[in-house]
Amino acid sequence: MKARADEVKAEKRRGKKPDPETEVLAKIAEMPDSDRVMGERIHEIVKANAPELSPKLWYGMPSYAKDGKIVCFFQAAAKFNARYATFGFEAEANLDDGSMWATAFALTKLTPADEKKIAALVKKAVS
Template sequence: MTKDDKNLQQVLDKIAGMDEPARRVMQRMHEVIVAAAPELKPRIWYGMPGYALSASSPVLVFFRHDERMSLGVSEKAAFTPAGGEDGLLMPAAWYFEELDDVTEKRVAEIVRAAIG
């Protein structure tokens, strides 16, 4: 078993240990992320699933489940200012309670933008 395989199993185990309905939503979030960027390697990052270009490179995107579920982009991701009303702000975190088609599409866009 490779390091990538072990890391993936740790991520899947972390998700499997979550209570419903978070488990179902987080499993789908994992699937959306790996489908959007199959080159990303899952691993546990600060106790939650994170995704990087390799087992030893910085995590670019991650998701959490504490009191709420969230998707985040780490400081190592490719950032560009939002522009418009947000000016130079760079979006880096989004809360969600459920995933629908529109949200999944946006997550995939965020993930692809994070890897540059």
């Protein structure tokens, strides 16, 4: 929450919003190596498979929005000293599958199979 409050304050001080993609890439670049590598790859996957999503910081995390509403996000393991990073989806994601479906995935690394699954989920989320 503090990160989001800082984001809003910074926007007000500058009088205009900085380029959101530049902010997302800068946040990813600050991450420890294991998180940074996954964050960079996820950014590439989302941009390639859902170009209609706009990158933006959300509570200090790289996220991707459609019409201003968050669809998916990447949470670095280091953010909460967790043993895994998280790739998650918000309510705007079109992932409904019956009465129960996954909205977040734990990541310790990204394999080619993982990348394909994330690409398919992102495509479905914006469909």
